[in-house]
Amino acid sequence: MKTKILYAEDEPFLGKIVKESLESRSFEVIMITDGKDGLVAYGQHKPDICVLDVMLPNKDGFKLSTEIRQLNPTIPIIFLTAKTQTDDLAKGFQSGGNDYIRKPFSMEELIIRINNLLNLTQKKNINATNVITIGQYEVFLNKYELSHQDKIKKLSHREAELIKILSENRNTIVSRKDILMQIWGDDSYFNSRNLDVYMTKLREYFKDDPSLEIMTIKGVGYFFRV
Amino acid sequence: MKTKILYAEDEPFLGKIVKESLESRSFEVIMITDGKDGLVAYGQHKPDICVLDVMLPNKDGFKLSTEIRQLNPTIPIIFLTAKTQTDDLAKGFQSGGNDYIRKPFSMEELIIRINNLLNLTQKKNINATNVITIGQYEVFLNKYELSHQDKIKKLSHREAELIKILSENRNTIVSRKDILMQIWGDDSYFNSRNLDVYMTKLREYFKDDPSLEIMTIKGVGYFFRV
Protein backbone atom coordinates (compact mmCIF):
# COMPACT_ATOMS: atom_id res chain seq x y z
CA MET A 1 0.00 0.00 0.00
CA LYS A 2 1.20 3.47 -0.79
CA THR A 3 2.38 5.78 1.95
CA LYS A 4 -0.03 8.68 2.38
CA ILE A 5 1.31 12.17 2.90
CA LEU A 6 -0.73 15.13 4.07
CA TYR A 7 0.97 18.10 2.47
CA ALA A 8 0.03 21.64 3.47
CA GLU A 9 1.42 24.36 1.22
CA ASP A 10 -0.06 27.69 0.22
CA GLU A 11 2.30 28.56 -2.63
CA PRO A 12 0.52 27.01 -5.62
CA PHE A 13 3.50 26.64 -7.95
CA LEU A 14 5.78 25.08 -5.41
CA GLY A 15 2.96 22.93 -4.12
CA LYS A 16 2.19 21.48 -7.53
CA ILE A 17 5.80 20.62 -8.22
CA VAL A 18 6.34 18.98 -4.87
CA LYS A 19 3.09 17.04 -5.06
CA GLU A 20 3.84 15.65 -8.50
CA SER A 21 7.34 14.88 -7.56
CA LEU A 22 6.25 12.91 -4.49
CA GLU A 23 3.63 11.10 -6.52
CA SER A 24 6.26 10.09 -9.05
CA ARG A 25 8.03 8.38 -6.16
CA SER A 26 4.79 6.54 -5.54
CA PHE A 27 3.60 8.36 -2.48
CA GLU A 28 -0.07 9.25 -2.27
CA VAL A 29 -0.35 12.99 -1.63
CA ILE A 30 -3.29 14.84 -0.11
CA MET A 31 -2.61 18.54 -0.57
CA ILE A 32 -4.28 21.40 1.25
CA THR A 33 -3.62 25.12 0.87
CA ASP A 34 -5.44 26.46 3.88
CA GLY A 35 -4.56 25.71 7.46
CA LYS A 36 -8.14 25.38 8.59
CA ASP A 37 -8.72 22.48 6.18
CA GLY A 38 -5.93 20.48 7.71
CA LEU A 39 -7.77 18.73 10.48
CA VAL A 40 -10.65 17.65 8.27
CA ALA A 41 -8.22 16.33 5.67
CA TYR A 42 -6.37 14.47 8.39
CA GLY A 43 -9.55 12.84 9.62
CA GLN A 44 -10.70 11.85 6.16
CA HIS A 45 -7.45 10.44 4.82
CA LYS A 46 -5.54 9.26 7.89
CA PRO A 47 -2.13 9.99 6.39
CA ASP A 48 1.03 8.19 7.47
CA ILE A 49 3.04 11.38 7.69
CA CYS A 50 2.45 15.14 7.48
CA VAL A 51 4.53 17.73 5.69
CA LEU A 52 3.38 21.16 6.84
CA ASP A 53 4.45 24.55 5.63
CA VAL A 54 4.69 26.81 8.65
CA MET A 55 3.12 29.79 6.91
CA LEU A 56 -0.43 28.91 6.05
CA PRO A 57 -3.52 31.08 5.77
CA ASN A 58 -5.98 30.97 8.69
CA LYS A 59 -4.10 28.47 10.81
CA ASP A 60 -0.33 28.12 10.83
CA GLY A 61 1.51 24.84 10.54
CA PHE A 62 2.50 24.69 14.20
CA LYS A 63 -1.03 25.14 15.39
CA LEU A 64 -2.26 22.54 12.95
CA SER A 65 0.39 20.08 14.08
CA THR A 66 -0.66 20.50 17.70
CA GLU A 67 -4.21 19.61 16.81
CA ILE A 68 -3.22 16.66 14.66
CA ARG A 69 -1.04 15.41 17.47
CA GLN A 70 -4.02 15.35 19.76
CA LEU A 71 -5.63 12.90 17.41
CA ASN A 72 -2.46 10.91 16.84
CA PRO A 73 0.43 11.51 19.22
CA THR A 74 2.95 9.53 17.21
CA ILE A 75 2.42 10.60 13.61
CA PRO A 76 5.63 11.99 12.12
CA ILE A 77 5.46 15.62 11.08
CA ILE A 78 7.91 17.58 8.98
CA PHE A 79 7.78 21.37 8.96
CA LEU A 80 8.78 23.51 6.01
CA THR A 81 9.73 27.09 6.59
CA ALA A 82 11.28 30.00 4.77
CA LYS A 83 12.28 31.72 7.95
CA THR A 84 15.72 31.18 9.23
CA GLN A 85 15.05 32.15 12.79
CA THR A 86 15.53 29.21 15.06
CA ASP A 87 12.76 30.55 17.21
CA ASP A 88 10.53 28.94 14.73
CA LEU A 89 12.45 25.72 14.85
CA ALA A 90 12.11 25.50 18.59
CA LYS A 91 8.43 26.20 18.40
CA GLY A 92 8.02 23.49 15.80
CA PHE A 93 9.62 20.81 17.86
CA GLN A 94 7.76 21.89 20.95
CA SER A 95 4.52 21.40 19.19
CA GLY A 96 5.58 17.83 18.59
CA GLY A 97 7.13 17.84 15.11
CA ASN A 98 9.77 15.33 14.32
CA ASP A 99 11.67 17.19 11.67
CA TYR A 100 12.22 20.50 10.06
CA ILE A 101 13.36 21.57 6.62
CA ARG A 102 14.41 25.04 5.63
CA LYS A 103 13.23 26.44 2.33
CA PRO A 104 14.49 26.27 -0.27
CA PHE A 105 14.94 22.51 -0.09
CA SER A 106 15.65 19.88 -2.70
CA MET A 107 13.16 17.11 -3.38
CA GLU A 108 15.84 14.59 -2.57
CA GLU A 109 16.22 16.03 0.88
CA LEU A 110 12.50 15.98 1.50
CA ILE A 111 12.15 12.39 0.33
CA ILE A 112 15.07 11.23 2.38
CA ARG A 113 13.71 12.88 5.49
CA ILE A 114 10.28 11.39 4.90
CA ASN A 115 11.64 7.89 4.50
CA ASN A 116 13.95 8.30 7.41
CA LEU A 117 11.16 9.39 9.73
CA LEU A 118 8.87 6.63 8.54
CA ASN A 119 11.61 4.12 9.28
CA LEU A 120 12.20 5.46 12.74
CA THR A 121 8.58 5.41 13.75
CA GLN A 122 7.18 2.38 11.96
CA LYS A 123 9.89 -0.16 11.59
CA LYS A 124 9.41 -2.73 14.23
CA ASN A 125 5.66 -2.91 14.49
CA ILE A 126 5.21 -4.63 11.16
CA ASN A 127 5.84 -8.22 12.17
CA ALA A 128 2.34 -9.56 12.41
CA THR A 129 1.84 -13.05 13.70
CA ASN A 130 2.80 -14.58 10.38
CA VAL A 131 0.67 -17.68 10.18
CA ILE A 132 0.45 -19.48 6.85
CA THR A 133 -2.15 -22.13 6.13
CA ILE A 134 -1.11 -24.83 3.71
CA GLY A 135 -3.74 -27.52 3.24
CA GLN A 136 -4.23 -29.25 6.58
CA TYR A 137 -1.02 -27.70 7.86
CA GLU A 138 -0.30 -24.44 9.58
CA VAL A 139 3.05 -22.74 9.62
CA PHE A 140 3.88 -20.31 12.40
CA LEU A 141 6.72 -18.42 10.85
CA ASN A 142 7.48 -16.46 13.98
CA LYS A 143 7.75 -19.62 16.05
CA TYR A 144 9.42 -21.74 13.39
CA GLU A 145 6.73 -24.34 13.83
CA LEU A 146 4.71 -26.51 11.50
CA SER A 147 1.54 -28.00 12.91
CA HIS A 148 -0.68 -30.79 11.65
CA GLN A 149 -3.48 -32.32 13.69
CA ASP A 150 -2.05 -31.12 17.01
CA LYS A 151 1.37 -32.46 16.18
CA ILE A 152 3.99 -29.75 16.15
CA LYS A 153 7.25 -30.00 14.27
CA LYS A 154 10.02 -27.50 14.88
CA LEU A 155 11.45 -26.05 11.71
CA SER A 156 14.99 -24.94 11.11
CA HIS A 157 15.67 -21.54 9.63
CA ARG A 158 16.37 -22.93 6.16
CA GLU A 159 13.26 -25.07 6.24
CA ALA A 160 11.11 -22.12 7.27
CA GLU A 161 12.59 -19.89 4.58
CA LEU A 162 11.94 -22.48 1.94
CA ILE A 163 8.36 -23.09 3.04
CA LYS A 164 7.74 -19.37 3.01
CA ILE A 165 9.02 -18.99 -0.54
CA LEU A 166 7.07 -21.97 -1.82
CA SER A 167 3.94 -20.83 -0.08
CA GLU A 168 4.20 -17.31 -1.44
CA ASN A 169 4.37 -18.83 -4.89
CA ARG A 170 1.75 -21.51 -4.41
CA ASN A 171 0.19 -22.75 -7.63
CA THR A 172 2.72 -20.96 -9.77
CA ILE A 173 6.20 -21.88 -10.84
CA VAL A 174 9.14 -20.64 -8.80
CA SER A 175 12.48 -20.97 -10.46
CA ARG A 176 15.15 -22.99 -8.77
CA LYS A 177 17.53 -20.13 -9.26
CA ASP A 178 15.26 -17.66 -7.45
CA ILE A 179 15.05 -19.95 -4.46
CA LEU A 180 18.80 -20.46 -4.38
CA MET A 181 19.47 -16.75 -4.66
CA GLN A 182 16.94 -15.87 -1.97
CA ILE A 183 18.10 -18.42 0.56
CA TRP A 184 21.76 -18.99 -0.17
CA GLY A 185 22.61 -15.89 -2.17
CA ASP A 186 24.24 -17.87 -4.96
CA ASP A 187 23.31 -20.78 -7.16
CA SER A 188 26.49 -22.80 -7.03
CA TYR A 189 26.54 -26.54 -7.49
CA PHE A 190 26.73 -27.31 -3.80
CA ASN A 191 23.88 -25.07 -2.79
CA SER A 192 21.86 -26.64 -5.52
CA ARG A 193 22.45 -30.09 -3.98
CA ASN A 194 21.59 -28.48 -0.67
CA LEU A 195 18.25 -27.31 -1.94
CA ASP A 196 17.53 -30.90 -3.06
CA VAL A 197 18.15 -32.07 0.46
CA TYR A 198 15.71 -29.58 1.92
CA MET A 199 13.11 -30.40 -0.72
CA THR A 200 13.25 -34.01 0.36
CA LYS A 201 12.65 -32.92 3.94
CA LEU A 202 9.70 -30.69 3.06
CA ARG A 203 8.07 -33.39 0.97
CA GLU A 204 8.38 -35.68 3.95
CA TYR A 205 6.82 -33.05 6.24
CA PHE A 206 3.86 -32.42 3.94
CA LYS A 207 3.22 -36.02 2.93
CA ASP A 208 0.17 -36.52 5.16
CA ASP A 209 -2.04 -34.21 3.14
CA PRO A 210 -2.51 -35.73 -0.31
CA SER A 211 -3.92 -32.48 -1.67
CA LEU A 212 -0.46 -30.99 -1.41
CA GLU A 213 2.30 -31.66 -3.83
CA ILE A 214 5.66 -30.07 -4.48
CA MET A 215 6.13 -30.78 -8.16
CA THR A 216 9.42 -30.54 -9.97
CA ILE A 217 9.53 -28.76 -13.30
CA LYS A 218 12.79 -30.10 -14.50
CA GLY A 219 15.26 -27.50 -15.69
CA VAL A 220 12.97 -24.74 -14.44
CA GLY A 221 11.88 -24.95 -10.85
CA TYR A 222 9.09 -26.07 -8.58
CA PHE A 223 5.33 -25.85 -8.50
CA PHE A 224 3.67 -26.10 -5.11
CA ARG A 225 0.14 -27.34 -5.72
CA VAL A 226 -2.03 -26.44 -2.76
CA MET B 1 23.44 11.79 34.45
CA LYS B 2 24.64 14.10 31.75
CA THR B 3 24.10 13.24 28.13
CA LYS B 4 27.42 12.46 26.48
CA ILE B 5 28.11 13.77 23.00
CA LEU B 6 30.93 12.61 20.78
CA TYR B 7 31.73 15.65 18.69
CA ALA B 8 34.05 15.37 15.70
CA GLU B 9 35.17 18.71 14.25
CA ASP B 10 38.46 19.69 12.65
CA GLU B 11 38.02 23.44 12.63
CA PRO B 12 39.50 24.43 15.99
CA PHE B 13 37.72 27.76 16.47
CA LEU B 14 34.30 26.51 15.61
CA GLY B 15 34.90 23.37 17.58
CA LYS B 16 35.80 25.23 20.72
CA ILE B 17 32.77 27.46 20.54
CA VAL B 18 30.36 24.60 19.92
CA LYS B 19 31.90 22.46 22.64
CA GLU B 20 31.66 25.19 25.25
CA SER B 21 28.23 26.09 24.16
CA LEU B 22 27.02 22.50 24.52
CA GLU B 23 28.73 22.18 27.87
CA SER B 24 26.96 25.31 29.06
CA ARG B 25 23.73 23.46 28.34
CA SER B 26 25.04 20.70 30.58
CA PHE B 27 25.97 18.18 27.98
CA GLU B 28 29.22 16.30 28.41
CA VAL B 29 31.28 16.73 25.24
CA ILE B 30 34.09 14.51 24.01
CA MET B 31 35.70 16.31 21.11
CA ILE B 32 38.00 14.80 18.52
CA THR B 33 39.61 16.51 15.57
CA ASP B 34 40.81 13.50 13.63
CA GLY B 35 38.55 10.87 12.11
CA LYS B 36 40.81 8.00 13.01
CA ASP B 37 40.46 8.78 16.72
CA GLY B 38 36.71 8.43 16.55
CA LEU B 39 36.33 4.76 17.17
CA VAL B 40 38.65 4.70 20.15
CA ALA B 41 36.89 7.69 21.66
CA TYR B 42 33.58 5.96 21.09
CA GLY B 43 34.74 2.84 22.85
CA GLN B 44 36.20 4.73 25.78
CA HIS B 45 33.34 7.10 26.43
CA LYS B 46 30.26 5.33 25.11
CA PRO B 47 28.48 8.54 24.14
CA ASP B 48 24.71 8.81 23.89
CA ILE B 49 24.81 10.62 20.58
CA CYS B 50 27.39 11.55 17.94
CA VAL B 51 27.74 14.84 16.11
CA LEU B 52 30.13 14.30 13.21
CA ASP B 53 31.53 16.82 10.80
CA VAL B 54 31.59 15.18 7.40
CA MET B 55 34.97 16.60 6.46
CA LEU B 56 37.53 15.16 8.85
CA PRO B 57 41.20 14.34 8.36
CA ASN B 58 42.12 10.67 7.84
CA LYS B 59 38.62 9.24 8.06
CA ASP B 60 35.50 11.12 7.03
CA GLY B 61 32.37 11.41 9.12
CA PHE B 62 30.38 8.94 7.03
CA LYS B 63 33.01 6.25 7.28
CA LEU B 64 33.32 6.82 11.01
CA SER B 65 29.57 6.61 11.46
CA THR B 66 29.45 3.28 9.64
CA GLU B 67 32.00 1.86 12.01
CA ILE B 68 30.32 3.24 15.10
CA ARG B 69 27.04 1.82 13.89
CA GLN B 70 28.57 -1.61 13.80
CA LEU B 71 29.21 -1.27 17.48
CA ASN B 72 25.87 0.29 18.25
CA PRO B 73 23.21 0.13 15.58
CA THR B 74 20.82 2.46 17.34
CA ILE B 75 22.99 5.36 18.46
CA PRO B 76 21.73 8.63 17.00
CA ILE B 77 24.17 10.39 14.70
CA ILE B 78 23.99 13.94 13.39
CA PHE B 79 26.14 15.00 10.45
CA LEU B 80 27.44 18.51 9.98
CA THR B 81 28.42 19.61 6.52
CA ALA B 82 29.26 22.74 4.62
CA LYS B 83 28.28 21.20 1.33
CA THR B 84 24.79 21.77 0.08
CA GLN B 85 24.68 18.82 -2.28
CA THR B 86 22.02 16.35 -1.29
CA ASP B 87 24.31 13.62 -2.52
CA ASP B 88 25.99 14.00 0.78
CA LEU B 89 22.70 13.91 2.59
CA ALA B 90 21.74 10.65 0.96
CA LYS B 91 25.12 9.16 1.72
CA GLY B 92 24.79 10.21 5.32
CA PHE B 93 21.47 8.58 5.86
CA GLN B 94 22.56 5.47 4.03
CA SER B 95 25.48 5.07 6.35
CA GLY B 96 22.96 5.07 9.16
CA GLY B 97 22.80 8.69 10.31
CA ASN B 98 19.63 9.98 11.80
CA ASP B 99 19.97 13.65 11.06
CA TYR B 100 21.84 16.22 9.11
CA ILE B 101 22.61 19.88 9.65
CA ARG B 102 23.97 22.25 7.06
CA LYS B 103 26.69 24.66 8.02
CA PRO B 104 26.44 27.35 9.07
CA PHE B 105 24.01 26.36 11.76
CA SER B 106 22.89 28.06 14.92
CA MET B 107 23.56 26.52 18.30
CA GLU B 108 19.84 26.54 18.94
CA GLU B 109 19.26 24.41 15.93
CA LEU B 110 21.94 21.95 16.92
CA ILE B 111 20.63 21.62 20.45
CA ILE B 112 17.08 21.18 19.31
CA ARG B 113 18.06 18.47 16.89
CA ILE B 114 20.11 16.69 19.52
CA ASN B 115 17.25 16.67 21.99
CA ASN B 116 14.80 15.66 19.35
CA LEU B 117 16.86 12.68 18.26
CA LEU B 118 17.49 11.59 21.81
CA ASN B 119 13.75 11.66 22.38
CA LEU B 120 13.01 9.66 19.27
CA THR B 121 15.53 6.95 19.90
CA GLN B 122 15.21 6.60 23.63
CA LYS B 123 11.46 6.51 23.64
CA LYS B 124 11.47 3.43 21.49
CA ASN B 125 14.14 1.62 23.40
CA ILE B 126 13.70 2.26 27.04
CA ASN B 127 10.58 3.65 28.57
CA ALA B 128 11.88 6.49 30.66
CA THR B 129 11.66 4.50 33.88
CA ASN B 130 13.94 1.81 32.51
CA VAL B 131 11.44 -0.93 33.07
CA ILE B 132 10.97 -3.53 30.36
CA THR B 133 8.06 -5.94 30.37
CA ILE B 134 8.78 -9.32 28.83
CA GLY B 135 5.88 -11.72 29.09
CA GLN B 136 5.25 -12.35 32.77
CA TYR B 137 8.61 -10.85 33.65
CA GLU B 138 9.73 -7.35 34.40
CA VAL B 139 13.24 -6.09 34.03
CA PHE B 140 14.42 -3.07 36.01
CA LEU B 141 17.43 -2.04 33.99
CA ASN B 142 18.55 0.64 36.40
CA LYS B 143 18.48 -1.77 39.35
CA TYR B 144 19.70 -4.82 37.45
CA GLU B 145 16.74 -6.82 38.59
CA LEU B 146 14.46 -9.33 36.95
CA SER B 147 11.14 -9.99 38.62
CA HIS B 148 8.62 -12.76 38.15
CA GLN B 149 5.65 -13.33 40.43
CA ASP B 150 7.19 -11.40 43.33
CA LYS B 151 10.44 -13.29 43.03
CA ILE B 152 13.35 -11.01 42.30
CA LYS B 153 16.56 -12.13 40.64
CA LYS B 154 19.60 -9.91 40.59
CA LEU B 155 21.14 -9.54 37.16
CA SER B 156 24.76 -9.01 36.34
CA HIS B 157 25.82 -6.30 33.96
CA ARG B 158 26.33 -8.66 31.03
CA GLU B 159 23.01 -10.34 31.66
CA ALA B 160 21.20 -7.02 31.74
CA GLU B 161 22.88 -5.81 28.56
CA LEU B 162 21.94 -8.97 26.76
CA ILE B 163 18.33 -8.86 27.92
CA LYS B 164 18.11 -5.27 26.80
CA ILE B 165 19.40 -6.05 23.31
CA LEU B 166 17.14 -9.05 22.92
CA SER B 167 14.17 -7.12 24.18
CA GLU B 168 14.79 -4.20 21.86
CA ASN B 169 14.76 -6.65 19.00
CA ARG B 170 11.89 -8.80 20.17
CA ASN B 171 10.19 -10.73 17.40
CA THR B 172 12.90 -9.95 14.91
CA ILE B 173 16.23 -11.56 14.25
CA VAL B 174 19.28 -9.99 15.91
CA SER B 175 22.54 -11.11 14.47
CA ARG B 176 25.00 -12.83 16.75
CA LYS B 177 27.64 -10.51 15.50
CA ASP B 178 25.68 -7.41 16.46
CA ILE B 179 25.24 -8.70 19.97
CA LEU B 180 28.91 -9.55 20.27
CA MET B 181 29.95 -6.18 18.93
CA GLN B 182 27.57 -4.31 21.20
CA ILE B 183 28.45 -6.12 24.38
CA TRP B 184 32.04 -7.24 23.94
CA GLY B 185 33.17 -4.96 21.12
CA ASP B 186 34.55 -7.82 19.07
CA ASP B 187 33.33 -11.15 17.79
CA SER B 188 36.28 -13.36 18.58
CA TYR B 189 35.96 -17.05 19.23
CA PHE B 190 36.07 -16.74 22.99
CA ASN B 191 33.48 -14.01 23.21
CA SER B 192 31.30 -16.11 21.02
CA ARG B 193 31.55 -19.01 23.52
CA ASN B 194 30.89 -16.41 26.17
CA LEU B 195 27.67 -15.34 24.55
CA ASP B 196 26.60 -18.99 24.51
CA VAL B 197 27.10 -19.16 28.23
CA TYR B 198 24.93 -16.12 28.84
CA MET B 199 22.26 -17.40 26.50
CA THR B 200 22.03 -20.54 28.56
CA LYS B 201 21.57 -18.41 31.66
CA LEU B 202 18.87 -16.22 30.14
CA ARG B 203 16.96 -19.22 28.84
CA GLU B 204 17.02 -20.58 32.35
CA TYR B 205 15.76 -17.28 33.78
CA PHE B 206 12.89 -17.00 31.32
CA LYS B 207 11.86 -20.64 31.32
CA ASP B 208 8.79 -20.18 33.53
CA ASP B 209 6.82 -18.30 30.90
CA PRO B 210 6.17 -20.65 28.01
CA SER B 211 5.10 -17.78 25.77
CA LEU B 212 8.72 -16.66 25.68
CA GLU B 213 11.39 -18.31 23.64
CA ILE B 214 14.90 -17.36 22.67
CA MET B 215 15.30 -19.15 19.37
CA THR B 216 18.59 -19.79 17.65
CA ILE B 217 18.81 -19.05 13.97
CA LYS B 218 21.90 -20.99 13.23
CA GLY B 219 24.56 -19.09 11.38
CA VAL B 220 22.53 -15.91 11.75
CA GLY B 221 21.57 -14.95 15.25
CA TYR B 222 18.73 -15.09 17.72
CA PHE B 223 15.01 -14.46 17.62
CA PHE B 224 13.35 -13.54 20.90
CA ARG B 225 9.70 -14.49 20.54
CA VAL B 226 7.65 -12.54 23.07
Next chain:
DNA sequence: TTGATTTAAGGTTAATTTAGGTTAAAAACT
Protein backbone atom coordinates in the same frame (compact mmCIF):
# COMPACT_ATOMS: atom_id res chain seq x y z
C1' DT C 1 8.58 -43.27 -35.55
C1' DT C 2 9.05 -45.97 -31.81
C1' DG C 3 11.64 -48.26 -28.41
C1' DA C 4 16.56 -48.18 -26.46
C1' DT C 5 20.32 -45.49 -24.75
C1' DT C 6 22.47 -41.60 -23.01
C1' DT C 7 22.73 -37.67 -20.18
C1' DA C 8 21.71 -33.95 -17.31
C1' DA C 9 18.79 -32.59 -13.52
C1' DG C 10 17.26 -33.63 -9.52
C1' DG C 11 16.39 -37.02 -5.28
C1' DT C 12 17.81 -39.73 -1.35
C1' DT C 13 20.46 -41.05 2.39
C1' DA C 14 24.49 -40.83 5.04
C1' DA C 15 28.85 -38.73 6.60
C1' DT C 16 31.14 -34.67 7.81
C1' DT C 17 31.67 -30.13 9.30
C1' DT C 18 30.46 -26.28 11.84
C1' DA C 19 27.75 -23.40 14.96
C1' DG C 20 26.14 -23.32 19.00
C1' DG C 21 24.83 -25.38 23.93
C1' DT C 22 25.97 -27.04 28.49
C1' DT C 23 28.45 -27.46 32.49
C1' DA C 24 32.30 -26.81 35.28
C1' DA C 25 36.47 -24.82 36.57
C1' DA C 26 39.71 -20.90 36.49
C1' DA C 27 40.48 -16.08 36.61
C1' DA C 28 39.29 -11.52 37.64
C1' DC C 29 36.75 -8.14 39.95
C1' DT C 30 34.70 -5.79 44.26
Next chain:
DNA sequence: AGTTTTTAACCTAAATTAACCTTAAATCAA
Protein backbone atom coordinates in the same frame (compact mmCIF):
# COMPACT_ATOMS: atom_id res chain seq x y z
C1' DA D 1 35.07 -14.09 50.38
C1' DG D 2 31.69 -13.80 47.11
C1' DT D 3 30.23 -12.64 42.74
C1' DT D 4 30.83 -12.00 37.84
C1' DT D 5 33.21 -13.04 33.77
C1' DT D 6 36.10 -15.80 31.00
C1' DT D 7 38.10 -20.06 29.48
C1' DA D 8 37.72 -24.80 28.59
C1' DA D 9 36.11 -29.41 27.58
C1' DC D 10 32.80 -31.97 25.90
C1' DC D 11 28.09 -32.45 23.67
C1' DT D 12 24.18 -31.75 20.24
C1' DA D 13 21.87 -30.38 16.23
C1' DA D 14 21.73 -27.97 11.84
C1' DA D 15 23.85 -27.21 7.52
C1' DT D 16 26.81 -28.76 4.17
C1' DT D 17 29.10 -32.09 1.40
C1' DA D 18 29.33 -36.44 -0.74
C1' DA D 19 28.11 -40.69 -2.81
C1' DC D 20 25.06 -43.08 -5.11
C1' DC D 21 20.19 -43.48 -7.15
C1' DT D 22 16.12 -42.12 -10.05
C1' DT D 23 13.70 -39.87 -13.63
C1' DA D 24 12.64 -37.13 -17.68
C1' DA D 25 14.03 -35.48 -21.66
C1' DA D 26 16.99 -35.73 -25.57
C1' DT D 27 19.40 -38.33 -28.81
C1' DC D 28 20.02 -42.40 -31.40
C1' DA D 29 19.16 -46.83 -33.85
C1' DA D 30 16.43 -49.81 -36.34
